[in-house]
Amino acid sequence: MAVLSELPEESSSFSSTHCNSPSTCGANSSTQAHRYDVFLSFRGLDTRHSFTDHLHKALIDANITTFLDDEEIETGEDLKPELENAIKASWASIIVLSNNYATSTWCLDELVLILEERMTSDHIVIPIFYHVESTHIRKQQSRFGDAMAKHKQMMEAETNANKRSELAEKMDRWNKALIEVASLKGNDVNGRFETELIEEIVQDIYRRLHVPLRNVRPLLIGMKYHINFVTSWLKDGSLHTADILTISGIGGIGKTSLAKYVYGLYCHEFHTSSYIEDITRKCDGKFNGLLDLQEQLYNDISKTNLIKVHDVSIYTTKIENVLIHKRVLLVIDDINTLVQLDALLGSKGFHPGSKIIITTKDRWLMGSCALFKTNIKPKHVERFIEGLHETKSRQLLCFHAFICNHPKEGYEEVTDKLVKYCQRHPLALEILGKSLHNRDLAYWEGFMEGLRKESNFLINSVLRMSFDSLSTKNDKDLFKHIACFFVGIDRDVSETILEACDINTRSGITNLIHRCLLSIGSNNELKMHQLVQEMGRFEVCKESLDKPWKRSRLWCHKESFKVLKQKKGKENLQGLALDMRILEKEKLGASFELKTDALSNMDNLMLLQLNYVHMHGSYENFPKELRGLCMHGFHLKSIPSDLSIENLVALDMSYSNIESFIGCYTNPQRLEKRQKLGGSSFKVKKMLGSLKILNLSFCKQLHSVGDFDQLPALERLILRNCISLLDVCDSIRQCVKLVLIDLSYCKKLEKLPQIIGMLKNVKIVLLDCCNLGESQIKNMDIDSLEMCIYNKIGVNRRTSFSSFVGIIPHDSKSFAISLPRSLVRLSLAKNKLSNESFPMDFSCLSMLKELYLDGNPINSMPSCVRALPRLEILSMGKRKKLKSVEYPPRTLRELFINPDDVYCIQKVVFDPEMSPLRLSITWIDYTYLLESKIGSYEIEGIIKIQEMVTVEEKVLHSLGWSNLDLLNKKHVGTNSSKSEIQMIYEFGIFSTMYEAEEMPSWFRHRSVGPSKSFAIPSLSSSSLNNLKGLHFCYLQR
Incomplete structure (x- = not known):
């Protein structure tokens, strides 16, 4: 058989x-x-x-x-x-x-x-x-x-x-x-x-027959959007240029599966093709790894077997000669270094019509390769793949665990927990789903409990490839530090602390971002995928699996508490975090008193978090090399005088019982002793001479802050919600490096030093919900400010750029003159500004790049906006009377024109010398505009909607409307006074969409249901030049 x-x-x-x-x-x-x-x-x-x-x-x-x-x-x-x-x-x-x-x-x-x-x-x-x-x-x-x-x-x-x-x-x-x-x-x-x-x-057969591997299919769940994108890119019909698509993302996110699937579908449409898979692994530690890959690529695209050579450069030359003469489809999978990329693709370019797909964990690798250093650069598109949608994540997990698209009865809750743990990561969902196949509910629950203690080895091994690709010890140490302590922390704050720990963060953070190990959130915080963070922490755990005190970093509160309790910490420790609130919730450690001498042997400890920890003993036992110290809920009323903090760059004692902070001598008794010994002339060491960040937020007993002359390096002073704070000492003028001052919600603050206006480096002052008089504000010299938020007046959350949000004076016509000339970002949102009351002169704002006018009753773009020579972003959304935007500045990159009332907006017109196609324009979906029966709508050069009654009859005939009488019931025809059908002109193509009682016979593509799919003729065909319009008709049942 x-x-x-x-x-x-x-x-x-x-x-x-x-x-x-x-x-x-x-x-x-x-x-x-x-x-x-x-x-x-x-x-x-x-x-x-x-x-x-x-x-x-x-x-x-x-x-x-x-x-x-x-x-x-x-x-x-x-x-x-x-x-x-x-x-x-x-x-x-x-x-x-x-x-x-x-x-x-x-x-x-x-x-x-x-x-x-x-x-x-x-x-x-x-x-x-x-x-x-x-x-x-x-x-x-x-x-x-x-x-x-x-x-x-x-x-x-x-x-x-x-x-x-x-x-x-x-x-x-x-x-x-x-x-x-x-x-x-x-x-x-x-x-x-x-x-x-x-x-x-098997791999040889797959490569030579272009057969998609069976295990690709389930991994494509939730990838339809990306498949459609890559397919459209492949089939764009461009025969005059060679195109490169880079698919990037963390390991296991679906890059290879996507490329493999699309390659299998379309490789036969090219003269020749090649799929070079798993390059990083095949080259790792292998002397001839790269040569073997070059041989495979050359044999694939040339269809000949070259005599074995042992020189990478010779192979590269031969590959280049084939690539420039044949229209090829290449997939270069999991590329990791420029050496690999240049060896496989060379620098001479490709035959027109070629398509090259590159998958990589390094988002910026392509920009440095030899191909882009030539005079004729190939077109390059990047596709960054993030996690699946939650629904698709659930479906993928169930596919592997239950062989269906939904969980078995009784497994719903534990399934949702597992989906949440995987954080939308396809490979993690697959691995864990397969591990739980045919297992009972008790096993599932025990498995989840185990994941809380130790991450999955197979998942870690895939994600670790990005970590292994980091070329320097600096970058690897930086990654470990962030994974253990800095996820969710502001990037600038993190960089300040880590630079003091002898970590190069400027290039390091960029490298981590390029390799998809790190991202920056909308609020400038460091973000890391949970599984990537677990992988980084696992790398630290491997330093000593059974003895946590021998590791370089401790972030697990249970382990930190145990090490301090047993006083086992040694000089190998670089960072330690302990939050007693978490242990108290789990009823651990609440009754045990920790001693300060538990820290005495941690000579190299630089990062220490002791939140809500009541330590007993002398604070001179604290490590002398500390750079970052966080002690939320500190129980004493002042910072201990024997605490050695001269090397600190960041001190965070939020939610503490501290009553006063007086420069280096925070203990009032010691301050009194200093005065008895030598009065004001007594010279002392500046114990906080390195401090750059001071955070005493939510210290409800804090009533005074002074002696700032002992803080010459201070850059950020954060006293948010110190509800007992009465004043800030005039000595703050000595903090010439101050950039940020946050006194928000200090409701008893009555005095603000006028000298603040003399601090030329201060860019941000936050005074929200303070009771300062108006004179206090007016007396500030704000020429250097780039953002000032106060008195509940327009709190601006968009902190990625410089901004200024302030009170609009009654004489709004001239208020722009009072704004700082260095202003980069200006928000005048929701200030009830009409065209008549809008400022007439913006000439002083020559540096302005962003302007937000949302929520004002303006019916057209103010003429003064055209005079802004560097404007890149203009937002005019949420405006009920907006009718037109005419001739915005030529420098504009992004235009937001989302009106509340879609019946109002009619036209957007650009300068003749400006190309609107390079703009990122956000406006309401034109299908919504059609359904709303708007009379006309136009964004010049991009889209135009108008009633068909206004369209010339010869245009209608050229678009297939040969018998206009067929649609008389819909008032289509040039003699009608009204038309219910509208025509869309978008990117050079006319389209119509309308409802009818009977489908016209000349509609060839038909289907029953809410959607219809059909293939548009290939862009490479001769019919492209004749493609003039698309017509859509629907019948209501």
Whole structure:
């Protein structure tokens, strides 16, 4: 009985790829005959239950349609017709040549047919020399010689002359076939692990037949949006340029699956193609790894086998020469370094129409490669892949855990917890789903509990590849620091602290972002995928799995508490975090008192968090090398005088009981002692001379802050919600490096030093909900300010750029003159400004880049806006009377014009010398505008909607409206006074959409339902130039 492994019908999206010829797959008529990818020829006596069985399973698992005959047949019987048909219906044959292969006339007949098919078509033949020598086959020696001698004896013993003649002809064909197959390039099993060889064979078949692997399909759940994007990019029909698409994202996010799937669908549409997979792993630590990949690429695209060379540059030159002469589709998967990229693609460019897809964890790798240092640079598009939607994440997990799209009854809650843990990461969902397949609910719950203690090894191993790609110890240490302590912390604050820890953050953070290990949030905070963070912490755990005190960083509160309790901390510790509130919730450590001497041996500790920890003993035991100290809920009323903090750059004592902060001497008794000894002339060491960040927010007992002359390096002073604070000492004028002052919600603050206006580096002053008089504000010199928020007047959350939000005076016509000339961002949102009351002169704001006018009753763009020479962003949304935006500045990059009332906006007009296509324009969806029956709407050069009654009749005729009387009921026609049908002109194409009672006969593409999909003619076809319009008609049922 034959085992026929074919694709299920539901995999129709893959089945089209099986029509792809190993070369170009030109005619569809020929491809229909190919039912299988691979025909397996083997001697059952030797390998049926061992090598061939394992190979067959591997091919099936890889979605490679395989024919394997499962019946033994006696020697001498003729080849069954279905086997002959199967050979002809296969793209390739794998021949397992074993010791007894030639003893079977059936095998020899198969061999002859396979080689004949190779001669007459593109049939691929891959011989496997299974513990036999190719020379023995070619010269018919050893077991092969014995077998052929026996066949000769049988021929000679035949008494029937006709049969003897037929056998002689067969013998001749068999001899020639053995010589030919022995000369082909194949795979030798001798001295190799069979599993490795089988993997290579499967990958070779996949590469040469372009068969998408079976395991791609489930990984594509939730990837439809990305598939559509890449497909559109591939089929844009551009034959005059070569295009490069970079797909980036963290490991396991779906980059390879996406590229592999799209490649399998479209590789046959190019002159030649190649898929180079898993480059990082194949090059890692292997001397010839890159050379092997170059050989594979060259052989794929040139369709020749080059004599092996051992020079990367020679291979690169040969690859370049092919790439510039052939239209190719390349997938370069998991590229990691510029060396790899330049070696595989060179610098000469590509043949017009070529498409190159690159998957990488380094988002900025392409920008530095040799291709972009030439005069003719290829077009480059980047696609960054983030996690799946929550619904699709649930579906993917259930696919692997339950073999369906939803959880089993009773598993809903634990499924949702697991989906949340995976943070929309496809590979994590797959691995954990498979781990839980056919497991009971108790096992699921125990598994989840285990994940809280230790992350999954397989997930970590994939994500770790990005970490391993970091080239310097600095970047790896930075990644560990952030993963352990700084996720969610402001980037500027983090950089300040880490720079003091001898970490280069400027280049380091950029490198982490490029490798998708880190991102920056909308509020400038450091963001890291939860699984990436766990991987980073696991790297620290590996320093000592069982003895946490031997690690460099401790972030787990239980472990930190245990180390302090047992006083085991040593000089290896660089950072430690402990929050007693978390342990108290879990009823751990609440009754035990920690001693300060538990820190005495941590000589290299630089980062310390002791939130709500009441320590007893002398604070001189604290490490002397501290750079960042956070002690929320500190129980003492002043900072201990014996606390050595001269090296601190950041001190955060929010939510503490501190009553006063007086420069370096925070203890009033010590201050009194200093005055007795030497009065004001007494010279002391500036104990806080390195401090750059001071945060005493929510210290409700704090009533005074002074002696700022002891804080010469201070850059950020944060006293938010200190509700007892009465004043800030005039000595703040000594803090010449101050950039930010936050006194928000200090409701008793009555005095603000006027000297603040003399601090030229201050950019941000936050005084929200303070009771300062208006005179206090007016007396501030704000020429240097880039953002000032106060008295609940327009709190601006968009802090990624400089901004100014202030009170609009009664004389608004001239208020712009009072604004700082260095202003970069200005928000006048919701100030009830009309065109008549709007300021007339913005000439002083020559540096302004962003202007927000949202929520004002303005009916058109104020004329003064046109005079802003550097304006890049203009927002005019949420305006109920907006009718037009005419001639915005030529420098504009982004325009937001979302009106509340869609009936109002009519036109957006640009300067003749300005191209609107380079703008990012946000406006209401034009389908919504159509449904709203707006009379006319236009964004010049981009979109125009108008009633068809206003369209010239000759234009309508050219668009297919040859019989306008058909739609008279809809008032279509140039003589109508009213039209209910509107025409859209967008990017050079006219379109109409309307409701009808009967579908016009000239609508060719029809369907029942809320949507209709159809293929637009390829951009490379001659019909493109004739594509003038798209018409949509729908019938209400």
